[in-house]
């Protein structure tokens with residue numbers, strides 16, 4: 615079984631309900647078990663700032679699903695929950711990102727693991743450090759908690 619951390623975000627509709635529905639759908643999958651979850655944080659939009667606030671959280675799952683198949687599962691749950699892709703970084707009912715997959719490093723057109731932007735995003739590192747503070751990011755060699763503190767301190771070279 616692989617231990618995997620996912621980042622979830624929503625800024626359209628009933629945001630809390632969207633997050634809970636996504637978790638339920640993940641757990642309903644025969645080869646995925648949701649084993650831990652962070653709290654839900656209200657966050658200001660990062661990147662494209664003229665959009666509603668997000669609710670973000672992270673979950674830890676155990677799974678036999680391969681990384682590329684897990685991406686398919688995530689995209690299909692996003693589709694089920696009514697996400698319409700209109701613009702990059704724009705509003706969404708649900709976004710599911712694969713953050714860490716064991717200590718795998720993968721760089722494909724359609725999938726980067728660890729998630730390529732996670733070290734810059736407090737909406738990821740804050741909730742992730744609640745459930746994976748001691749986990750080492752395979753790219754930086756630092757723990758998630760150390761990366762969170764570095765981002766908070768404004769270090770750019772995380």
Ligand SMILES: Nc1ncnc2c1ncn2[C@@H]1O[C@H](COP(=O)(O)OP(=O)(O)OP(=O)(O)O)[C@@H](O)[C@H]1O
Pocket residue numbers: 685699701702703704709710711712713723724725726727728729730731
């Ligand atoms: N680790 C990853 N987790 C999820 N999707 C990924 C990952 N790495 C690459 N992708 C790709 O990113 C594509 C676009 O994702 P999406 O539309 O959710 O982007 P976004 O949420 O607007 O921006 P971002 O990816 O920076 O969060 C997905 O279809 C997927 O192929």
Ligand SMILES: Nc1nc2c(c(=O)[nH]1)N=C(CO)CN2
Pocket residue numbers: 622623624657658659660661662668670703704709737
């Ligand atoms: N606060 C916050 N900002 C974002 C988010 C998000 O989930 N939370 N997702 C984005 C695209 O993935 C862009 N900006």
